[in-house]
Amino acid sequence: MNSFLNYNCSCCNNNLVLINNFGKMPLANAFIDKKLFHKEHFFDLKTAFCEKCKLFQLVDQPKKELMFNDKYPFYSSLSEGMKLHFTNLYKNIFKNHLSQFDDPLSLEIGCNDGIFLENFKINNLRHIGIEPSSNVANIAKNKSINVLNKFFNNELTNYIIKNYGEAHLIYAANVICHIKDINSLFSSVEKLLHKKGKFIFEDPYLGDVIKNNQFDQIYDEHVYLFSIISIENICKRYNLEIVDCEKLLTHGGSMRYHIARTGEYLVNEKVSKIKDEEIQLGLDKKDIYLKFDENCKKFKNNFVNLLRDLSDKNQSVVGYAATSKSTTILNYCNISSEYLNCIFDSTEDKQDKFSPGMHIPIRSDADFTKIKSNYCILFAYNHKKEILEKEHKYSINGSKWIELFPLPKIIND
Numbered sequence: 001m002n003s004f005l006n007y008n009c010s011c012c013n014n015n016l017v018l019i020n021n022f023g024k025m026p027l028a029n030a031f032i033d034k035k036l037f038h039k040e041h042f043f044d045l046k047t048a049f050c051e052k053c054k055l056f057q058l059v060d061q062p063k064k065e066l067m068f069n070d071k072y073p074f075y076s077s078l079s080e081g082m083k084l085h086f087t088n089l090y091k092n093i094f095k096n097h098l099s100q101f102d103d104p105l106s107l108e109i110g111c112n113d114g115i116f117l118e119n120f121k122i123n124n125l126r127h128i129g130i131e132p133s134s135n136v137a138n139i140a141k142n143k144s145i146n147v148l149n150k151f152f153n154n155e156l157t158n159y160i161i162k163n164y165g166e167a168h169l170i171y172a173a174n175v176i177c178h179i180k181d182i183n184s185l186f187s188s189v190e191k192l193l194h195k196k197g198k199f200i201f202e203d204p205y206l207g208d209v210i211k212n213n214q215f216d217q218i219y220d221e222h223v224y225l226f227s228i229i230s231i232e233n234i235c236k237r238y239n240l241e242i243v244d245c246e247k248l249l250t251h252g253g254s255m256r257y258h259i260a261r262t263g264e265y266l267v268n269e270k271v272s273k274i275k276d277e278e279i280q281l282g283l284d285k286k287d288i289y290l291k292f293d294e295n296c297k298k299f300k301n302n303f304v305n306l307l308r309d310l311s312d313k314n315q316s317v318v319g320y321a322a323t324s325k326s327t328t329i330l331n332y333c334n335i336s337s338e339y340l341n342c343i344f345d346s347t348e349d350k351q352d353k354f355s356p357g358m359h360i361p362i363r364s365d366a367d368f369t370k371i372k373s374n375y376c377i378l379f380a381y382n383h384k385k386e387i388l389e390k391e392h393k394y395s396i397n398g399s400k401w402i403e404l405f406p407l408p409k410i411i412n413d
């Protein structure tokens, strides 16, 4: 650990410092049928830190077509909480930004099933969604949202400029951290953006991952975990700047970055305030990441001991929500169905399949309270309020929830 790798930063090409080695990992969303177990794809899940541009990144990311295709099993609109999040955001962006333009064009990168853009459709605003995973793109299209079923890249950028013109808003939620060629992405954004346009995006926040030990945000799709410091460094290369930022509670802690052409808007003082907090925390130096790796190992130890202890006491344990994040936890901690009976989930495409790598059976959430269990691990801690309200009956008969971070613990009511 802590050795210099023969790998270079995807952003600035500097040598990387190795941080985590989580071992062989399947694709986080490759829920699988039993007959295909022998064909499962694995890769080495390792992270690294760039001491020059301060970008925390995966050493290797599997090919994008393996992850995003016609069977991508994450449907944004399955969460009521997230629907509300995107409707509120739409209202905010319209009032504070889009309303200053005549017939503005908005572009969303990775629009999924149209959870955000449906607000634009309903309000008759010009919009384009870019979504490479055709199964989710088709749901958006069925809502009459204008979708291009493609990966966002330079070629598509030229097509959009030619056919639609410049964008007054480019928006992305939980997508920019999925795109390995960050230079090509920023150069395309810079090309597409209207002089007074804004590029607004939100992603899981590195500061929260490090503070709360949420290493489950690290998986194939998340090639980066960003900070204000690293995004500021990238922006500088493209004559862009962060003009505002917002800490969010979504996905266990996210950051929303508001980016514009340098000098076009006043910069909110929050940007330098949060950057100072990041420096205080040490996000610009490798030491905190090496400590983070130790904390991941501590988590593994505690989690395995907790599950072993419950198994020794003949207690049955299940999981709630077969998240992408749970794939990292289960494979890194080597948790098989010996310790975890099944995971309940509301996504039909995942139900009656098996979890990637550890092959835990996935069952419909409709069966959750029909099947008695003593303990349930809440994998979707980011939807805690929504899930605990929906499943309030679970603890009535003495069953208990297990929370994961910063270290696994049983919730005693």
Ligand code: DWN
Residues within 6 Å of the ligand: 074, 078, 079, 080, 174, 175, 221, 222, 320, 321, 322, 323, 324, 325, 326, 344, 345, 346, 347, 350, 365, 380, 382, 383, 386, 387, 390
């Ligand atoms: O970045 C990403 C985010 C936006 O979504 C993607 N790379 C993939 C995905 O990550 P995730 O799978 O960790 O997302 P969630 O939103 O934490 O998990 C969603 C899963 O939880 C789905 O399989 C549905 C399930 N779920 C459930 O069973 N009952 C969710 C809710 C709200 C529920 O009530």
Ligand code: SAH
Residues within 6 Å of the ligand: 064, 068, 069, 072, 074, 076, 109, 110, 111, 112, 115, 130, 131, 132, 133, 136, 150, 151, 152, 172, 173, 174, 175, 178, 179
């Ligand atoms: N924005 C939604 C979906 C996030 S999941 C939300 O926040 O809930 C990530 C999405 O990005 C997937 O739908 C995936 O197909 C899409 N995606 C991945 N790589 C992309 C790329 N290069 N260009 C555009 N979309 C991409």
